[in-house]
Amino acid sequence: MASKSAKKVNLLDHNSIKHILDESVTEVVKNQGYVEDVRLSNAKLLIGTSIIVVALIAQFYKKKFPENRDFLLACIALYVLFNGLLQLISYTKEKNAILFTYPPAGSFTSTGLVVSSKLPRFSDLYTLTIASADPKSISANEPVHFTKSITGWFTNDGVLVEGLFWKDVEGLIVQYTKEPKKSK
Structure with a gap:
C-alpha cells in the first residue's frame, strides 16, 4: 500500500x-x-536554464547601454523565443498531465x-x-x-x-x- x-x-x-x-x-x-x-521535464529544465543564462549575460555584459543596444535586443529576442517555446510545450504536450x-x-x-x-x-x-x-x-x-x-x-x-x-x-x-x- x-x-x-x-x-x-x-x-x-x-x-x-x-x-x-x-x-x-x-x-x-x-x-x-x-x-x-522525465525527458520532457529535462527538456523544459534545459530551456529554462538557457533563459537564465541569456538573462545573466544581458545583465552582466561588460559594455554599458548605448554601446550594447544591439546585443541587448538579441538577448531580449532569445528570451522571448525560449519563453514562447516553454509555453508551446506546456500547451501542446503537457496539458493537464501529471505523469508520463x-x-x-x-x-x-x-x-x-x-x-x-x-x-x-x-x-x-x-x-x-x-x-x-x-x-x-x-x-x-x-x-x-x-x-x-x-x-x-x-x-x-x-x-x-x-x-x-x-x-x-x-x-x-x-x-x-x-x-x-x-x-x-
Missing part, C-alpha cells in the same frame, strides 16, 4: 487537495510497474502512459484520465477516465483514505490495460 504516515490536507484549499491526489496517483502508477519518463511513463518492463506494449487530472475550482469532482503516450501507436489503447467526488476519499479531518483512492486508481489502470474486445 502507501506510506505509513497519513496524508492530511486543508479541505478548504483546492490546490493542496489536487496536489495530494496527484501525488498519490503517481505512487499508484509507479507501484504498478511503470517507470516515470515508459512502458512496463516485460510488456508487449511499446507505449507508456500519460496520466492527467482535473479538479475544477469550486468543484468536488476530480477527473483522472489515463491515455497512451503515443496515441498513434498500434499498441495504444483507448483513453479511460473517471470523474468522482473527492468527498469519498477524505475524512472530515482532511486525511486521505488511501485504500479507497488507490483502489479506484488501480481499477482505472486495469481498465486501460485490459484487451479491447474484438468485433466480428
Whole structure:
C-alpha cells in the first residue's frame, strides 16, 4: 500500500487537495510497474536554464547601454523565443498531465502512459484520465477516465483514505490495460 504516515490536507484549499491526489496517483502508477519518463521535464529544465543564462549575460555584459543596444535586443529576442517555446510545450504536450511513463518492463506494449487530472475550482469532482503516450501507436489503447467526488476519499479531518483512492486508481489502470474486445 502507501506510506505509513497519513496524508492530511486543508479541505478548504483546492490546490493542496489536487496536489495530494496527484501525488498519490503517481505512487499508484509507479507501484504498478511503470517507470516515470522525465525527458520532457529535462527538456523544459534545459530551456529554462538557457533563459537564465541569456538573462545573466544581458545583465552582466561588460559594455554599458548605448554601446550594447544591439546585443541587448538579441538577448531580449532569445528570451522571448525560449519563453514562447516553454509555453508551446506546456500547451501542446503537457496539458493537464501529471505523469508520463515508459512502458512496463516485460510488456508487449511499446507505449507508456500519460496520466492527467482535473479538479475544477469550486468543484468536488476530480477527473483522472489515463491515455497512451503515443496515441498513434498500434499498441495504444483507448483513453479511460473517471470523474468522482473527492468527498469519498477524505475524512472530515482532511486525511486521505488511501485504500479507497488507490483502489479506484488501480481499477482505472486495469481498465486501460485490459484487451479491447474484438468485433466480428
